Amino acid sequence: MPKAIRLFVRYVDAVNYWVGRFAMYLFFVLGGVLIYATLSRVLAGIPVNWALEMSQFLLxxxxxxxxxxxxxLNGHVRMDLLYANLPPRKRAMTDAITILFVIFYLAVLLAGGVSATDYAITYQQRNYSSWAPLLWPIKVVMTIAIFLMLLQAISTFFKDVAEARGKPIV
Known part of the structure; x- marks a missing residue:
């Protein structure tokens, strides 16, 4: 594989590694929000109207x-009917073909995410609830996450093609 592709794979993998590790800690923030809401309601008798939506945004x-x-990390589920019996290079070839469908899906999803985010920012879109938070912050996060997933899918495609050719990108 050309050096530019190897660099692309290395940098995309590095960025997504650190973003993924950061995302793991959001679970603790989510737990803190839910514990605060529970204690506030049970001990103080004061319900917190923002906790449900905040926990949905964090999740x-x-x-x-x-x-x-x-x-x-290859943590996504695969339909393993015939796939497991294939030799590694044929599996990589199968992955290289099927990831193209994922890339197409993510590209369409990204276009929709950009459009929805633009709408939320332009019109200061709010959720219909008593808290009524602005929606653009979570839509920005969602659009960035879809973009990172698209980059990772392209990186995976390059790794699968290299593996199918018998020259894996390490």
Whole structure:
């Protein structure tokens, strides 16, 4: 593989590694929000109206930002009917073909994410609830996460092609 592709793979993998590791800690923030809301309601008798939506936003950021890292670690589920019996190079060839569908899907999803984020920023879109938070921050996070997932899918494609050719990118 050309040096530019190897650099692309190395940098995308590095960025998604660190973003994924960061996303892991969002789970602790989520736990803190839920514990605070529970203690506030049970001990003080004061319900917190923002906790449910904040926990939904945190969970969305957690799994979307962790998606590219999960792909990097081969943590996604595969339909393993015939795949497991294939030799490694044929598996890589199969992966290289099927990842193209994922790339197409993520590109369409990214276009929708950019459009939705632009709308949320332009019109100061708010959620319909008593807290009524602005939606653009979570939509920005979601769009960035989709973009990182798209980059990771392209990186995976390059790694699969290299593996299918018998010259893996290390």
């Amino acid at each position: 969305s950021a957690y799994y979307l930002l962790g998606g590219a890292y999960s792909m990097q």
